[in-house]
Amino acid sequence: MSLLGLEDRQWIFLATVVFAVTSGLGTYSALKLRRNAPRRYTLVLVSFGWILQTIGLYARGLQYGGCPLSNRFELVQFMVWSAIALYIFVGPAFRVSFLGMFTSTFATLFSILSLSIPAWDSPNRTPIFGDSPWIETHAALALFSYGVFGVLALTSSMYLLQSRSLKQKKMGGFFPFMPSIAELANINLRLLNVGFFILSSSLAIGAVYWTKDLESVNFPKLGTTIAVWLAYGTLLLLRFRQSLSYKQYSWACIAVFTVALLSLEAVDRSFDDPLDESSVRPPSEQL
Amino acid sequence: MSAQSGELLLVTINHETVPMEERERYALDEPQIRALYKSLHARNGIEESLILNTCNRFELYAKTVGVPNSESAVIDALGTFYKTDADSLRDHAQIHGGQDAIRHLIEVSAGLKSQITGEAEIFGQVKSAYAMCQNLGYAGALINRMTQKGFQAAKLIRHSTPIGEGQINISNVAVDLSLKIFGGLENAAALIIGTGEIGGKTAKAMRSRGAKQFGLASHTRERAEAAASEWGGEPLLVDELAEYIGKYDIVIASTETESPLLTRDALKAAHAQRKNRPLFLIDLGLPRNLDPRCEDLEDVYLYNLDDLARIAEDNLSERRAAIKSSEAIAAQKSESIWQVLVSRGLVSFL
Structure with missing residues (x-):
């Protein structure tokens, strides 16, 4: 759908360009100029990209009359949007230098991926939520938690990079510009708490509808969703019991996020599954 | 202080020009600096001056007016104060005039000329020297403009290059x-x-x-x-x-x-x-x-x-690698400061 003279994908393309420029400038500044790009400039650029992406997603949402979460392209875009939103609104409280650069790189890569595979975007699909705002909330929260877990995977990568540089005594590259490993470990734990809480809330809302109509969700979607939730829950438990080293914990966060991303495939397929058609029925009919 | 057109001259004796044993002869304490200011300004021709005295350098920036040979005038004044002849003073010193003097001030303030490249302490020392000069009333339009703009340029160098980055001890x-x-x-x-x-x-x-x-x-x-x-x-x-x-x-x-x-x-x-x-x-x-x-x-x-x-050692090498780009900034900024000083008639264009 067109908004303000541009199609939704064009807005998203422009946002991707802004994220790529932010990422490129941050990398150039660190590696070539050996200077840290000022955080406020990064924040302004990323926020600008996020506004463009929001316009694109809003234009797409107008088509459905709800959150644009009906195909893989939209799922990925919404996850990227959530990660960027987290950086913009919560990131400054973390005071993590270089998180903006990492987040914009993350946004660029996933956005390019989703834009470059036309099959991921099937705009002719029907809306998936019927007229139930709760199912929409369930889906939006789940995707938002994936955004949080995406940022967690980024901060985990930053931890591993810093730890490796310290172990190998290599002080070049991004090392001087990134936060301490203690700060990263602390942020990782907070992000896991937040992400797990949001995902749990999402599943709790979804469960209310699912228990009333067990066939409304197909098994692969149900299984992968529960597996992701259990994986993050287990990680949280192990971290609280201090059974994992920070390094193991960071690798696990990256691995579980990779699995979570793959689980989007099951979620996406569920939109095509005839079994799942009931989920698009208005809730009044489901009940 | 008048704003009459004159010449800007710098005499510097530092760790690059003489060994420590010789440098010690030129080291001054605060009363001696005051005495030197007084002695310089008692002479005809020296209108403004700024003395920078640290463990590694003695420097005099002076504006001379109405003297046929400003270099001789300043060297004579210093020779009289230090009770040494002009030739040995010339042997120990580097003498710069005009824009080169401004560039030198910027480079010193930014730590480019320090024994430990990029050290930050020198900037505070130059600022203290300037404050003293101002308090004693020996800074006029030229010294004020040159020093304030020079400080801005030094800050720019420190912020835009890795000259002061990384620890070196x-x-x-x-x-x-x-x-x-x-x-x-x-x-x-x-x-x-x-x-x-x-x-x-x-x-x-x-x-x-x-x-x-x-x-x-x-x-x-x-x-x-x-x-x-x-x-x-x-x-x-x-x-x-x-x-x-x-x-x-x-x-x-x-x-x-x-x-x-x-x-x-x-x-x-x-x-x-x-x-x-x-x-x-x-x-x-x-x-x-x-x-x-x-x-x-x-x-x-x-x-x-x-x-x-x-x-x-790696940090020090990185600082040294930044010297070239820092010097380019110092050259560019000193030129623009010099142009302003000339256009305002504070110095004569040589």
Whole structure:
């Protein structure tokens, strides 16, 4: 759908360009100029990209009359949007230098991926939520938690990079510009708490509808969703019991996020599954 | 102070022009600086002046007006003050005029001319010298404009190039690494093993960056207590290391020992109780105080004297690599400052 003279994908393309420029400038500044790009400039650029992406997603949402979460392209875009939103609104409280650069790189890569595979975007699909705002909330929260877990995977990568540089005594590259490993470990734990809480809330809302109509969700979607939730829950438990080293914990966060991303495939397929058609029925009919 | 057109001249005697024994002759204390200002301005022709006097340099920036040879006038004035002949003064000094003098001021303020490239202390010293000159009333339109604009250019160099980045002494490198591990040092407990100078310096550097909890271990109770009373902290015995090492996040070892004070196995047992908290081991001893295999343990970061020296050297090389780009900024800025001074008629264009 067109908004303000541009199609939704064009807005998203422009946002991707802004994220790529932010990422490129941050990398150039660190590696070539050996200077840290000022955080406020990064924040302004990323926020600008996020506004463009929001316009694109809003234009797409107008088509459905709800959150644009009906195909893989939209799922990925919404996850990227959530990660960027987290950086913009919560990131400054973390005071993590270089998180903006990492987040914009993350946004660029996933956005390019989703834009470059036309099959991921099937705009002719029907809306998936019927007229139930709760199912929409369930889906939006789940995707938002994936955004949080995406940022967690980024901060985990930053931890591993810093730890490796310290172990190998290599002080070049991004090392001087990134936060301490203690700060990263602390942020990782907070992000896991937040992400797990949001995902749990999402599943709790979804469960209310699912228990009333067990066939409304197909098994692969149900299984992968529960597996992701259990994986993050287990990680949280192990971290609280201090059974994992920070390094193991960071690798696990990256691995579980990779699995979570793959689980989007099951979620996406569920939109095509005839079994799942009931989920698009208005809730009044489901009940 | 009039704003009559004149000439800008710089006389500098520094670590690049003469060895320390000669430089000592030109070192001044505050009353002597006042006396030199007075002596210079008692003469006809010197209208404004700025004296910079540090352990490594004596510099005089002067504006002369109405003298046929400003260089001779300034050298004569200095020769009279130092009771030395003009020729030996010329041998010891570099003399710059006009835009070159401004560029020199910028480069000195930014630390490009310092013995330790990029050190920041010099900027404060130049600012103090300027403040004194202003208070005594020897700074006029030329010195004020040149110095204030020169400071801006020096700040630009320090902010836009890595000239002052990275620590270049071993104690500060160790502190910087601690910060990269723990973020702040307020909650990190540090154990100093050995009461030698380098350990003391590192402890002092850590304290200045916020470290509060210290343990001081020595081979004898007396020496541990003496160090604890001097540096502050809990006195401990090296022989009992295994009992208390688990409590500390940073260990700085710099004592004389035949065999490692801490083996990998002993550390592994102690580290298990630390619940995955990182441990930073700094081995400043020769022979080494800590078993090199300690670094195989997860969350343990071990650095020895060579590692720290290499990082300091790398940082210094990086600073030196930034000299060229910093000099380009200094040249560009000095030219624009000079053009403004000429256009305002504060100096005559030579």
